[in-house]
Amino acid sequence: MSDPVKVLVTGAAGQIAYSLLYSIAKGDVFGEKQPISLVLLDIPPMMAVLDGVVMELQDCALPLLAEVIPTADEAAAFKDIDVALLVGAQPRRQGMERKDLLKANVKIFKSQGAALDAHAKKTVKVVVVGNPANTNALVISKFAPSIPKENFSCLTRLDQNRAQAQVASKLGISNENVQRTIIWGNHSSTQFPDLAHAVVHVNGKLMPAQEAIKDDNWVKNDFIQTVQTRGGAVIQARKLSSAMSAAKAICDHVRDWWFGTGERWVSMGIISKGDYGIQEGLMYSFPVQIGTDKVVQVVPGLTISDFAREKLDATQAELIEERDCAFSFLEA
Ligand SMILES: NC(=O)c1ccc[n+]([C@@H]2O[C@H](COP(=O)([O-])OP(=O)(O)OC[C@H]3O[C@@H](n4cnc5c(N)ncnc54)[C@H](O)[C@@H]3O)[C@@H](O)[C@H]2O)c1
Ligand SMILES: O=C(O)C[C@H](O)C(=O)O
Secondary structure (H helix, E strand, O other): OOOOEEEEEEOOOOHHHHHHHHHHHOOOOOOOOOOEEEEEEOOHHHHHHHHHHHHHHHHOOOOOEEEEEEEOOHHHHHOOOOEEEEOOOOOOOOOOOHHHHHHHHHHHHHHHHHHHHHHOOOOOEEEEOOOOHHHHHHHHHHOOOOOOHHHEEEOOHHHHHHHHHHHHHHHOOOHHHEEOOEEEEOOOOOOEEEOOOOEEEEOOEEEEHHHHHOOHHHHHHHHHHHHHOHHHHHHHHHOOOOOHHHHHHHHHHHHHHHHOOOOOOEEEEEEOOOHHHOOOOOEEEEEEEEOOOOOEEEOOOOOOOHHHHHHHHHHHHHHHHHHHHHHHHHHO
């Protein structure tokens, strides 16, 4: 067997982690032959709860779980890690937008950026989940200047999965028969879930999703709004933010980064290099393909309609505002 992959999960005593840790430890992400060393970071008041999580992981008697390291110490947590899954942050409650969390949460990512810079492997792959995810990811990348910018991402895979599931449900087909749904921009209610390039298999035939749906009003209104506001709808129903679906999306995101996507397109927040006219340096969700070398590349050459352009720019404008606000808090 190979050496363990060292995976840090922050917010390890929280609700997303409770679903996520089992999937990682049993081999859903890094494969059924890859041993895992799990590092679990949370804040000091949560250490007793974290002890319970550690007991449960032990009681799962999983063959791949080589070691579990619970800690409240950032330096110890980031030491020599291969993968950082940064979940730990306040979740939003009913009536809040994700950017309302900015003030509390950006400080966490500044401090963790310094720890990442000082202690992690330079090849570390970073996925930010804690909201507002794009801006937190941008903050941590700035405070970890020795880690290549390409190694930072934020989670928009949950939005992609939501979009895929909405289309599957509309057409009465299975989820695997819907491909190339795209999420552009911010993991917020300004994100643009885009079906212009999506394809579906219906009755054994591959066709553009919009041709199969035959309902432009649904594509341009109901679909977009449902995906944009799905996180809020879950909060309203559960009184807690999404956790099971978020954990599943994190697994999808990391597995695809680790092994590559092949011909599939997936959406993830990455630091813009200017593709599709998006300001360089912003953490923006694009459709990407990932090679077996773990290199992420934006899908090139997509036609952007006037309708799409407006949406791409609106979510970009929100990200610029969030970025400026985050850095003003950090400088204050
Ligand atoms: N990007 C996405 O798609 C997506 C989806 C769902 C939730 N989220 C976000 O993920 C975050 C976590 O959600 P949750 O439901 O697990 O919340 P939760 O409140 O159940 O758990 C968060 C955990 O983070 C811990 N924490 C707080 N500060 C920390 C720090 N500095 N270091 C380490 N741990 C810290 C808390 O003690 C808590 O145990 C929230 O910000 C939520 O909004 C993002
Ligand atoms: O919406 C939230 O605040 C939680 C999460 O980001 C989600 O999309 O479910």
